Amino acid sequence: MASRSAGRPGRMRVLTQDQVVAAALALVDAGGTDALSMRAVAAELGVAPNALYTYFPNRAALVAALIEQVLAEVDGGPLGSDWRAGVRGIASALRAALARHPGMVPLMVAGPMFGPQALGLGERVLALLVDAGFPPDDAARVLYTVLAYVLGFAAMDAAELPDGPAPTMAERVATRLVAFEDVPAEHFPHTRATATTAAGYVTDEQFRYGLDALIAGIAPLCR
Numbered sequence: 001m002a003s004r005s006a007g008r009p010g011r012m013r014v015l016t017q018d019q020v021v022a023a024a025l026a027l028v029d030a031g032g033t034d035a036l037s038m039r040a041v042a043a044e045l046g047v048a049p050n051a052l053y054t055y056f057p058n059r060a061a062l063v064a065a066l067i068e069q070v071l072a073e074v075d076g077g078p079l080g081s082d083w084r085a086g087v088r089g090i091a092s093a094l095r096a097a098l099a100r101h102p103g104m105v106p107l108m109v110a111g112p113m114f115g116p117q118a119l120g121l122g123e124r125v126l127a128l129l130v131d132a133g134f135p136p137d138d139a140a141r142v143l144y145t146v147l148a149y150v151l152g153f154a155a156m157d158a159a160e161l162p163d164g165p166a167p168t169m170a171e172r173v174a175t176r177l178v179a180f181e182d183v184p185a186e187h188f189p190h191t192r193a194t195a196t197t198a199a200g201y202v203t204d205e206q207f208r209y210g211l212d213a214l215i216a217g218i219a220p221l222c223r
Contacts, residue, residue, distance in 0.1 A: 015045060017055045021065050028066065028103040035103075038062070063107050064115060070104050071117040073097040079124060083132035083222070084215050087146055090125055091211055094150050102158035102166075109151050129222075138221045149214055157202050173199050 023044040027035045038059055042049040056062040074093045079086035098105055113119075122143055129139035160172070167175070180195035191198070200206055 015047065015051070015055070017065070019045065020052060020055050020062070021069050024062055025066055025069060025101065025104075028107075029101055030103075032103040033106050036063075063111055066104060067108055067111055067113055068115040068117045070097050070101050070108070071113070071115070071121055073100070074117075074121060079128045081131070083128050083134075084219075086128045087125065087142075087215060088208075088211060090121070091146055091150050092207075094147075095154060095207060098150070098154040099157070102154070102161055105151070105154045105158040109155055133222045135221075135223070142218050142221065145218070146211075146214065149210065153207055153210065160202065169203060172202055176200075176202070 020041060024036060024041045027040055027044060036059070038052050038056075039049045041062070042052050045052075052062075056065065071094075074090065074097050079089065098108065113122075125143050125146075126136075126139050129142055130136055134142060177195060177199035180191065180198050183191050183195070185192040
C-alpha cells in the first residue's frame with residue numbers, strides 16, 4: 001500500500017503494517033498511552049493521518065495489534081512436563097515484556113486479548129496444566145489467576161515510574177525505603193519494622209515470592 005508523505009506532494013511513501021505498529025509502540029514507550037493517537041503515529045511516520053486507515057480502521061484495531069506485538073516477545077522457553085516451571089517461565093517472560101513496555105500495561109489490562117499471539121500463549125499454558133492433571137475448568141481459572149497476578153504486579157510497577165528515563169532498580173528501592181522510614185513508628189510500628197522488605201516490593205525477588213506462593217496455593221488442584 002502507498003501513501004503520500006506529509007509535506008512532499010507528488011512523492012509516494014510505502015508503509016507496512018509492521019512499520020505502523022513499530023512507530024506506535026515507540027510512542028507508547030516514550031510517552032505512555034496518552035501519546036498514542038492515529039494523528040501522532042502518522043506524524044511519527046511522516047504521512048497524513050488518513051493514510052493509516054488503510055492498515056488499521058481505528059485506534060482500537062491499532063491497540064489490538066500493539067498487544068499482539070508485545071505478546072510476541074513472550075517466550076518462556078520450552079514448557080516441558082513440569083507445570084510449575086512452565087508457569088514460572090511464562091509468567092516471568094510476560095512480566096519482562098511488560099517491564100520493557102510499561103506504557104502498554106494499561107492497554108493490556110483494559111483490552112480483551114483475542115489475537116493469535118494471546119490465544120496461542122493461553123493455549124500453551126492450558127495444555128500444560130491439563131496434561132499435568134488439572135481439570136480443564138480449573139486449568140482455565142489457574143491461567144486467569146496467574147495472568148491477573150502478572151498484570152497487577154506490572155500495573156503497580158508502571159504506575160510508580162516517573163516521567164522520563166526510568167531510574168535503576170537500586171534507585172527505586174532506595175527512594176521507597178526513605179518514604180517508609182518517614183512513617184512514624186509510634187503509630188505504625190509494623191510498617192516501620194518491615195520497611196526494608198516493603199521497599200523491595202518492585203523487585204524481581206518480590207515477584208518470584210508472590211508467584212511461588214500463588215503456585216503453592218494452586219498445586220492442590222492438580223489431580
